[in-house]
Amino acid sequence: MSNLTVGLIGLGAMGAGIARTLRSRGYHVHVCDVRPEAAQAFAAEGGTAWATPAEVAQAAPVVVSVVVNAQQTEAVLFGEHGAAAGMTAGSTFIMCSTVDPNWSIALEAKLNAQGVHYIDAPISGGAAKAANGQMTVMSSATPAAYAAAGAVLDAMAGKVYRLGDKAGAGSKVKIINQLLAGVHIAVAAEAMALGLREGVDADALYEVITHSAGNSWMFENRMAHVLAADYTPLSAVDIFVKDLGLVLDTARATKFPLPLAATAHQMFMQASTAGHGREDDSAVIKIFPGITLPQPKA
Missing domain, CATH: 3.40.50.720 (NAD(P)-binding Rossmann-like Domain)
Incomplete structure (x- = not known):
């Protein structure tokens, strides 16, 4: 063969x-x-x-x-x-x-x-x-x-x-990567939601942040989905419900605190429970009240 x-x-x-x-x-x-x-x-x-x-x-x-x-x-x-x-x-x-x-x-x-x-x-x-x-x-x-x-x-x-x-080390490093990815998406959504709540132009906010120290790969990638109003799942909300759950289970076994990961996990859980589990993970922004999200551009 x-x-x-x-x-x-x-x-x-x-x-x-x-x-x-x-x-x-x-x-x-x-x-x-x-x-x-x-x-x-x-x-x-x-x-x-x-x-x-x-x-x-x-x-x-x-x-x-x-x-x-x-x-x-x-x-x-x-x-x-x-x-x-x-x-x-x-x-x-x-x-x-x-x-x-x-x-x-x-x-x-x-x-x-x-x-x-x-x-x-x-x-x-x-x-x-x-x-x-x-x-x-x-x-x-x-x-x-x-x-x-x-x-x-x-x-x-x-x-x-x-x-x-x-075996084992590969999966440990991957879930640590997922901890960071999930937290970055969650905080990117939180930042964009605050901007929308405060009446900041969403496109202008995106332009400034992606050229400033507050940028992250996840903000640049996922908030582009929000601006386009395109929640087609490249990576779904429920993936981070699962992956951050694995992160927390691993840490819980040795009683290691992960407060940011735990908060991000709750945000993805809330989005999933609200019916967005199969949408793109950027749809975690939909949990924030009192904001008007960008609509598809004509």
């Missing part, structure tokens, strides 16, 4: 971009998705579609999983026709979701017991960077797992960080 053969499960915004990047870098990519039409569309562009994760695992020595959370990863591996059934000794499973680090550590042990290598490899950067091969991978794995599939990681991304010789 060619060492340029790879499997990928999950063709959402990030997974589809990764699959295209791998194909552009010389890999033959075998895919499947819960939406068969997504896999068939990728196959029509060049690649191979399969109906189940088990078939992908039988076709490729390295399987990349790009699904939302630990529950979906469990289903990919151990559900009906799961990938674990198709993996043989020496295969490698690359897990790209944001998960509880302790869950990732346990998954490594479970797969290693079957002779399967495991790479804890959460990703960051968004759909655009996934599509152009510039995303970041925060990985940790045994030297044997890196030897088996490190080249796939390097082909997927612009930056691959190798953070430890066993």
Whole structure:
């Protein structure tokens, strides 16, 4: 079997971009998705579609999983026709979701017991960077797992960080990144909401802040969505309900206080409860009372 053969499960915004990047870098990519039409569309562009994760695992020595959370990863591996059934000794499973680090550590042990290598490899950067091969991978794995599939990681991304010789460190760094991302989005929304409440022109405020010391990548990126009144979910409110929940669960285990993360989590929870859970995460601004949000420009 060619060492340029790879499997990928999950063709959402990030997974589809990764699959295209791998194909552009010389890999033959075998895919499947819960939406068969997504896999068939990728196959029509060049690649191979399969109906189940088990078939992908039988076709490729390295399987990349790009699904939302630990529950979906469990289903990919151990559900009906799961990938674990198709993996043989020496295969490698690359897990790209944001998960509880302790869950990732346990998954490594479970797969290693079957002779399967495991790479804890959460990703960051968004759909655009996934599509152009510039995303970041925060990985940790045994030297044997890196030897088996490190080249796939390097082909997927612009930056691959190798953070430890066993699972867990990658997921810990990812949830710390998510702490910052969630807090930055929440405070960006708070700042824009205050400006709107005080009658400041929203476009002018955006222009000034993005050229001043108070700017952040998240303010610049997400408040542009608010100005455009476009809440199409590139990353949804409910993603941060989940991810900040993981942050707080991790800290709670050692009684470590995270007051800003806790407040941001409550803001995303409030937005979700108000019906905005599947909107873009910038929709957290909708929790603020007494403001008139920008409307779509004609």
